[in-house]
Amino acid sequence: MTSKDNSKAALIDSLNGLLADTFALYVKTKNFHWHVRGPQFHDLHLLFDTQATEIFGLTDLIAERVRKLGGTTLTSIGSIAAKTSIKDEDDTRLDAQAMVKELFEDNSAYVAALKATKELAGEAGDNATDGIIDDWTDQAEQRAWFLREIIA
């Protein structure tokens, strides 16, 4: 394997990790959309839905970047679970503020994952991924900002 092949393989692996995080964050955000309770119910129910829709919109773009690079991508819930670093939250009675805090931390970690993937795109000479990641990062930073401002 040449060093160019190595850097491409590392980028594909990173994109697949990002895709797994994207699916996991989508499900967690929908989970909170469904289970949030309390005086902020209406606002948070709507905010989580808006954010979930935005997150889901990234999945196809990330997977198709992997295919355009000649790699294979995720195939199943099992492959998502194996690759994601977003932790499950199955407590349906979680406090609304705790939900906001958890999504803020997950979206902040997601920004860090995007930055790491962008660096690998640069090393692999993949201009398209390098460029498109800036939009994904701006979206994730906006989600993190909206969540951060709600934390009491």
Ligand SMILES: [Fe+2]
């Ligand atoms: Fe809904």
